[in-house]
Amino acid sequence: MSNQVPLQEGLFTWPSSQPQLLGSRCSQCAEAAFPAQPDCRSCGSRDTQIIELGDRGILWTWTIQTFMPKEPYLSDETPETFRPYGVGYVEMPGGVRVEARLQANSPEQLKIGMPMQLDIVPFRTDENGEQKMTFSFSAAEKA
Amino acid sequence: MDVAIIGIGLHRFGRSPDMSGMQQGASAVRAALADAGLSWADMQFAYGGSQDAGNADALVNELGLTGLQFTNIWNGCATGGSSLHAAYSAIKSGEYDLGVVVGFDKHPRGAFNPQPKEWGLDDWYGETGLMLTTQFFALKTQRYMHDHGITEDALIRVSEKAFANGSLTPTAWRQQALSYDEIANSAMISDPLRKYMFCSPAEGGAALIICNADKAHQYCSNPLFLKAAAVRTRHYGSFEVFAPSQAMKVADAPTVTASKAAFELAGIGPEDVDVMQLQDTDSGTEIMHMAENGFCKHGEQEKLLREGATGINGSMPINTDGGCLANGEPVGASGLRQVYEVCVQLRGEGGARQVPNNPRVGYTHVYGAPGISGVNIITR
Ligand SMILES: [Zn+2]
Numbered sequence: 001m002s003n004q005v006p007l008q009e010g011l012f013t014w015p016s017s018q019p020q021l022l023g024s025r026c027s028q029c030a031e032a033a034f035p036a037q038p039d040c041r042s043c044g045s046r047d048t049q050i051i052e053l054g055d056r057g058i059l060w061t062w063t064i065q066t067f068m069p070k071e072p073y074l075s076d077e078t079p080e081t082f083r084p085y086g087v088g089y090v091e092m093p094g095g096v097r098v099e100a101r102l103q104a105n106s107p108e109q110l111k112i113g114m115p116m117q118l119d120i121v122p123f124r125t126d127e128n129g130e131q132k133m134t135f136s137f138s139a140a141e142k143a
Numbered sequence: 144m145d146v147a148i149i150g151i152g153l154h155r156f157g158r159s160p161d162m163s164g165m166q167q168g169a170s171a172v173r174a175a176l177a178d179a180g181l182s183w184a185d186m187q188f189a190y191g192g193s194q195d196a197g198n199a200d201a202l203v204n205e206l207g208l209t210g211l212q213f214t215n216i217w218n219g220c221a222t223g224g225s226s227l228h229a230a231y232s233a234i235k236s237g238e239y240d241l242g243v244v245v246g247f248d249k250h251p252r253g254a255f256n257p258q259p260k261e262w263g264l265d266d267w268y269g270e271t272g273l274m275l276t277t278q279f280f281a282l283k284t285q286r287y288m289h290d291h292g293i294t295e296d297a298l299i300r301v302s303e304k305a306f307a308n309g310s311l312t313p314t315a316w317r318q319q320a321l322s323y324d325e326i327a328n329s330a331m332i333s334d335p336l337r338k339y340m341f342c343s344p345a346e347g348g349a350a351l352i353i354c355n356a357d358k359a360h361q362y363c364s365n366p367l368f369l370k371a372a373a374v375r376t377r378h379y380g381s382f383e384v385f386a387p388s389q390a391m392k393v394a395d396a397p398t399v400t401a402s403k404a405a406f407e408l409a410g411i412g413p414e415d416v417d418v419m420q421l422q423d424t425d426s427g428t429e430i431m432h433m434a435e436n437g438f439c440k441h442g443e444q445e446k447l448l449r450e451g452a453t454g455i456n457g458s459m460p461i462n463t464d465g466g467c468l469a470n471g472e473p474v475g476a477s478g479l480r481q482v483y484e485v486c487v488q489l490r491g492e493g494g495a496r497q498v499p500n501n502p503r504v505g506y507t508h509v510y511g512a513p514g515i516s517g518v519n520i521i522t523r
Contacts, residue, residue, distance in 0.1 A: 007267050007270070007271065008265060008266075008267040011267070023388070031379075031390060031392075033388055034387060034388035035265070035387060035388075041379055041390075042379045042380075042390065060286065061282045061283070061285045061286035061289070062282070062285060062334075063278055063281035063282050063285060063333045063334050063335075063336075064331070064333065064334045065272060065275070065278060065333060066330075066331060066332055066333065067332070069256070069272045069275055070253060070256040071256060071269075072256065072257075072258055072259060072266065072269030072270060072274065073269065073270060073271075073272045074269075074270040075270075075271075075272070085272065087272075087273060087278050087282065088282070089282065089388075089389060091391070095391055096388045096389070096390065096391065097388060097389045097390075097391065098387070098388045099273055099386065099387050099388060099389075100273075101271060101272070101273070107334050112285070112286070112289050123270075123271060134267070134271050
């Protein structure tokens with residue numbers, strides 16, 4: 001099995017049996033952000049802390065990306081192997097809506113208000129055979 | 144001191160394969176100068192911008208090295224609005240009496256591909272396919288339809304009206320009217336938005352000659368007046384393009400704040416506007432912008448569109464030249480194309496697309512990444 005590494009450090013806790021999205025919270029006004037920000041966009045304070053935003057949320061809006069984006073999109077797909085993917089904003093218990101890829105890729109599978117769960121999934125394999133992992137959401141299984 | 148518009152010029156939007164973007168900008172300036180009966184040497188200042196077609200101040204190589212103050216403006220989709228605002232301020236301040244505003248562009252074919260770093264974002268955001276304006280407009284429209292009971296019927300009617308107006312506009316890129324069914328059955332690009340509900344990057348140029356209103360009658364028997372020019376950026380809590388996350392709290396969109404500021408400057412309200420241009424990068428945004436600019440309540444659009452209120456003969460004619468949907472979007476020029484069209488309407492020169500009953504008050508609105516709006520109010 002190939003080596004798996006996060007596409008970007010600091011977006012989620014991983015590897016972990018129950019990965020969490022990471023963000024930041026302002027110590028002054030308590031607003032949360034994703035990804036973690038050193039400066040607060042709400043009040044301008046520089047006093048922010050890294051926090052776990054959770055691994056479950058509610059779908060706030062969605063769409064389907066039907067065509068393969070141009071660069072800066074960087075996957076290991078070709079126009080022939082490209083599969084449409086869902087994109088949505090998910091309301092996290094940490095108090096922020098996070099934009100993410102969705103596993104579902106047809107309108108029938110998606111509905112505003114549906115419960116979602118975080119998955120850490122392979123996104124592309126680079127030239128050294130390393131699998132780059134990213135975050136994604138799918139319909140939550142019954143808890 | 145009031146600000147007048149005494150000349151307008153357009154280089155046709157669409158594709159001009161034999162011309163650079165810069166040449167299309169120069170063509171628009173020459174047309175505006177001819178319209179005003181002035182020459183390039185009369186211009187005391189210029190503001191201009193383009194995204195992909197070079198530095199606007201290099202236009203002097205085409206138009207003449209006259210030594211004028213020429214300032215380049217780059218402000219995303221609001222470039223035209225920002226250039227016009229700068230010219231408005233230059234006249235208001237009393238520093239200058241006469242100048243030109245110009246925008247032009249020539250984009251590669253296909254969708255825009257913005258780079259994360261230029262927007263203060265990390266590479267992963269673009270690499271994983273989250274940084275597309277088409278996605279954002281679809282995501283915002285999807286939620287808006289859910290919140291305000293808007294259906295696909297409204298999205299289709301916006302496009303139907305745009306291409307019908309384009310078919311009446313000799314300078315439009317797309318001059319072919321499309322039927323309701325052709326739009327409804329076109330390919331789904333980014334749910335809920337279909338192929339014929341999106342505008343495309345294009346080419347073109349637009350220019351305006353701006354003048355101290357006290358002196359306008361020296362040059363022109365029918366000056367128009369730029370009563371307001373306002374540009375605003377986003378507040379914390381508004382849902383904007385290129386945002387890896389959004390706050391839960393809700394703030395007014397920059398369109399709402401720019402619109403309010405412009406109405407306050409002009410001393411009039413939305414009910415006084417006779418003809419308008421609202422940014423329509425896609426049919427969903429035109430619907431949202433109707434309410435964000437104060438022309439109706441959220442949710443009323445469905446009924447207004449069904450009744451034809453936004454058509455040329457309706458009570459609130461929107462995008463009489465077909466807007467971005469029928470003209471495409473050369474980013475640097477698009478906001479000034481809107482002003483050009485409103486001026487054509489206020490002068491009564493709209494021909495087959497002329498709004499009836501001698502419109503007196505015009506309104507233009509642009510919106511662009513990463514959450515910026517420009518509004519202008521123009522009167523006879
Ligand atoms: Zn804060």
